[in-house]
Amino acid sequence: MSDTTETKQVLPDGWEMVIGLEVHVELATKTKLFCGCANHFGDEPNTNICPTCLGLPGSLPVPNEQAIHFAMVLGRALGCSVEPGIFARKNYFYPDMPKDYQTTQYEEPTNEHGAITLPDGRVIAIERAHIEEDTGKSTHLGGGGRIHDATATLVDYNRAGVPLVEVVSGPEMRTADEARAYVAELRDILLATGVSDARMEEGSMRVDANVSVRPTGSDELRTRCEIKNINSLRSLGRAINYEARRHVDLWTNNDQPTQETRHWDEEGGRTTSGRSKEDAEDYRYFACPDLPPLVPTAETIADIDSSMPALPAARRAALAEAAGVAEADTLLAIERGLDGLACETIAAGGDATAVMKHVDQNLAEGQGKLTSASFAALVSMEADGALSSTQVKTVLAELVANGGDPAAIAASMGFEAMDTGELDGLLDQLIADNPDEWGRFLEGDNKVQGFFVGQIMKATQGKADGKVVNQLMRQRAQD
Amino acid sequence: MSDVLKSAAKLAEAVRSGETSAADALAASSSLIADRDDEIHAFLHLTTERAQAQAAAVDAKIAAGEDAGPLAGVPIALKDNMCTRGAPTTCSSKILDGWHPPYDATVVDRLEAAGAIVVGKTNLDEFAMGSSTENSAFGPTRNPLDTSRVPGGSSGGSAAAVAAGYVPLSLGSDTGGSIRQPAALCGVVGVKPTYGAVSRYGLIAFASSLDQIGPFAHTVEDAALCFDVVSGHDRLDATSIPEPLAPTLTNLHDGVDGMRIGIIDELMGDGIEPDVRRRTEQAAEALAAAGAIVDTVSVPATIYGLAAYYLIAPAEASSNLARYDGVRYGQRVDGANVATMNTNTRSAGFGDEVKRRIMLGTYALSSGYYDAYYGKAQRVRTLISNEFAAAYENFDLLLSPTSPSTAFELGAKSDPMSLYMCDVCTIPSNLAGHPAMSVPFGVGDDGLPVGVQVLAPMLQEPRMFRAAQVLENAAASGGAA
Incomplete structure (x- = not known):
């Protein structure tokens, strides 16, 4: 997040962005959503397949309990109400979709009405977080790399049926930085709950951005474009800014954008038109007759809530409170997973300012064998002037590497305060x-x-x- | 008919006792098929090698003193919409011609584990869409009782295989009457179990919320025996009922004394041929004579069943049949790009009735039409379930004709609507998910068999089989004369 996307003004005065994000999250289950095949990235093509995930005639789906559990955990972590969910079929023809329909949730998703609180305190609404199956992966040979002009297409079905949760935000973000902060926060929640490894580069977290613009202060929602093929947080910021500028150019030249899917071209630094309006599909959603509704019991939800790990927002608040700093100043500690250590060290009597300074400046490699007790003792020695700051750094490094008693380490290193x-x-x-x-x-x-x-x-x-x-x-x- | 093939129960007993062998029973079955099936065309393919290996395995078990199972050595035919590993499974469609599934349907596993011998795959209306087995890409099946007539459908091949005496048992699938109606037209017993009683894993879907596999047999006892073998929870089918099912064979002969049985008023009207109505009334009398309390009952929404069915079933079919796109298996007709290849493949691969239903179903689910068609049909479905539930507060079982008429001539019903009407009595049970079965009860004015339908509440197969047994006994002792 140190990128400086917005150090200069992106849009002309009088315009603002309206950004909503759809994030597809691959769940970190051992097996696929509806069959026993391995959910594993990077294997030889078409090795993790069976009649069900190939959609062979006569095959049937059986929900993976772990996937459903992960989806509900994520729902609760996002503050959603976890409701009875109904799987629906989204019907359209595509070669990498084995049944020519995608099993997803439509009118009755498992998770609805949640929110993500960003480090700056802004709250972004989550409309829904529904469960669905992934498609296979197509490689188009010849032509422009698209299916329309390919001479042949190779399809790998290893990914077909991998469990996904699609997290859909409200159109509530106003800058690319805010969108990036939202994705970073979601990623941290995924990692904290362990429901996904959330790797954008490997596609286990895929972000589509819906972008439109409007006169600042207006509450209208103008025509939006959906940008796909965004593979990093950096691309997300660039793609949003490019697209928003394109929209302002169109509106200010007596033109307007067309509602469409656009692809982010990383090298060209621009978005290009994808599926056109003429191909707009009627997906003919209906409840999947092969899958009974998912009805979580109150007990299941209570269990999920009681075993929920501390989430990033709560960790930030706890550390800010303990250290007496702003939440924005706790980000590095949270990212390094040192917030627990910091809170405990402060509770053990360590000076908060010194503790936060060391966490941010001297503990980039993490906690290692450092304990809160030894950390607190070291900080006290420093405050008393028993050690110089250079000596403190050396002792700290030794505590991280091998642990031990800071006073004994200082003595063994010959560190005594100068008379x-x-x-x-x-x-x-x-x-x-x-x-x-x-x-x-x-x-x-x-x-x-x-x-x-x-x-x-x-x-x-x-x-x-x-x-x-x-x-x-x-x-x-x-x- | 070879005596040995008349009863599955007796044959299995004879095989187990060493009186005969599985190999001999298979040879008898094969010989009958070879003699007559060019004319009847019940079978699309025979699974001879697999059958011989299975028969040898059964005989070896018996020689070793092991239990060879309740269907030891019983030849059985499967409708060709149930997957058999390495053997053709076509759904009577050109689009699946040449496809050999890499796995067996759960029912196949259960039958073979019980000692049954799968002899072959039977003809059907393409993708089980039809009521006469004339909509097969591989030619029609003829009714063994009168080869100028249809056997009914869509499981016409399986009904005919039993009626012709080739096998004592077969399996069909019933989405709107596709087991019961051909059973009635061929003079055999046919059972549509409770939705979820028999696993659908490996049954190629027509309309997933309605499809159920069930047996054909000469006798109620054989049907019960087969049902008990193939039913029960299967973790590969999420709609399979998890609770253990009560066996139907145990109390099969306990009769109907004191049971309350209602004749469905709406299914005894003008649309039903008088001779069929008369036999149904006689069946009710036979049940009353056996101690049942018989009355008529009104289930008004049943008359909307047909309309609701012809929206719900095609809607599901339009989605279930999307996968036949030429990409992964079966027939492919090339085109300039993938969309054209899909279109060419489907245009050449599907027959007219299948195309008609895909279009109907696609329309019913389309944006702007969903509520008026599919949504409304689902509400009718709920209404029918509620009315059945109300009727079952006062009755233990319901009774109706199975089919409005006896077997008709090939080509007699060329417009789709008149064929659709064949299922007017059977569809309501599929919509409600309830069990129902057809039992032969005398003949019509044309001398062809009439079937009477016994309907039961969810999971009440044992009760249903008991009443069917009473009807079978009554018919055998002249009650349907």
Whole structure:
């Protein structure tokens, strides 16, 4: 999220974006949604197939309980009401769809009416999160890589029948950054609940963006385009901004966009027209007669709720509260999975500012063998001036690598705080050797302070505490 | 008819006791088929090698003193819409010509585990759409009792295979009457079980919410025996009933004393031939004579059953048959692009009746028409279920004719509507998901058999078979003269 998509204005004054996202999430089950075939990415084509996922005549689907459970867990994590769900058939012809209909949920999805709270506090409504089966994968040979002008098409049915949940947001995002934050948040929820590995690059999380624009402040919903083939958060931001600009250009040139599916062209940095309006399909949805309704009991939902892991928003709130910082300042700790450690260390008496500083700056590799008790002890030693900040970093690295008692480690490394008298002597010598610099310091040039600290560190091989040196210098200046 | 092939129960007993062998029974069956099936055309393909291997396995078991099962050595025919591994399974359609399934239907596994010998696959109306077995891409089946007549349909081949004496048992599938109506026209017993009683895994779908597999037999006892073997929960079919089912054979001869049986008023009207109505009334008298309390009952919504069925069944069929697109299996007729290939394949592969129903069903589900057609039909379906439930508050079983008429001549019903009317008495049970069966009860004015239909509430097969047994006994002792 360090990308700077929006450092400059995307749309001309007076226009705003309306963005809704449809995210297809592959569930991390061992087997497919309606048969016992392996749900596994990257195998030899057409090796994970059986009569059911090939849609052979006479075959029947049987719901995978784990997939249904995962879908309901995700629903609850998104704050949805988990309702009796009915599988429906979405009828259309396509070679990588073995039955020429997709089993999905239509009028009665399992999950409805949830929301995702972004780190900045904005709440984005989730309209529904329904269960459906994936299709196979087509590779079009010859022509432009599309089925219409292909000379041949190869179809791999390994993916056919893989369980998906499609998470549909309301049209509530207003910038590409907000859309990216939404997807990042959803990804973190998926990882926290363990229902998906949420890898955009491998396609286990696929984002389609519905984009339109309107005059700022208006509440109308203008013609939207659905952008597909977005493979990363970065592409998502670029694609949305491109498409929104295209719409504004059309509207401001007495033209208007056509409702259609468009493909994001990563290399060209643009969207291109996909399925045209003429091909608009009537999917003839109806309840699938092979599958009974999924009716979760109150007990099932209570079980899901009681075993729900801490979700990113709650973790952010907890850490912000414990550390006395804004939620936006907790993101790195959450991403590194260090929020639990930070909260416990603070609870054990560690200074919150110091703890958050180390989490953000010195623990990029994670917690390792560091415990909250040793972390708290180390932070206290630092606060007491028993160790210099350089020494603290070294001890911290050792705690992460091998664990142990920070005081014992510091002792074994020969880290003892410098005697203030010894530092006084060194400082006297430095002032005598560098009268010009000292003069500038006395005139208020703080930049020169670093020179003195650096020289003392050099002379003490890092054993001196920079803060103490600063203190001594300020004392002298006042004297 | 070879005596040995008259009764599955007796044949299995004789095989188990060593009186005869599975191999001999199979040879007798094969010989009859060879003699006569060029004319009748009950079979589309014989599974001779598999049958011989299975017969040898059964005989080996018996030689080893093992239990060879309740259907030990009994030859059985399967409607050609049930998958048999490595053997043709065509649904009587050119579109599946040459396709050999890589798996067996659950019923096939259960039959073979019970010692039965699958001798071949029988003719049907293409994809089970029809009531005469004339809509087969491979030519019609003739009624063994009068070869100028149809055997009924869509399971006409399976009904004829039993009626011709080739096999004592066969399986058909019943979506709107496709077991009961041909059973009536061929003078055999035919059973449509409770929806979910018999696994549909491996049954090629016509209308999934209505399809059920069931047996044909000469006797009620054989039908019960076969039903008990093939029914029961199957984890491969999500609509299969999980609870254990009561066996039908155990109390088969307990009679109907004290049972309340209602004749459905709406199915005894002008649309039913007088001779068929008369036999149905005689059947009711026979049940009363056996101690049942018989009365008439009104189930008004049954008259809308046909209309609802011809929306729901085609709607499901339009989706179920979409997969025959030339991409993965069966026939393919090439085209300039994939859409043209799909169209060419389906245009050449499906017969007229199948195309008609796909179009009907596609229309009924289309945006803007769904509520007026499919939605309304579903409401009628609910209404019929509710009215049956109300009738069963006062009655244990219901009674009606199976078919409005006896077997008609080939080509006699050339317009679709007159053929659709054949199922007016049988469709309501499919819509409600209830069991129903046809029992032969005398003959009509033309000397051809009449079938009487016994209808029961959900999962009440044992009760239904008991009444059917009473009717069979009564017919045998002159009650249908």
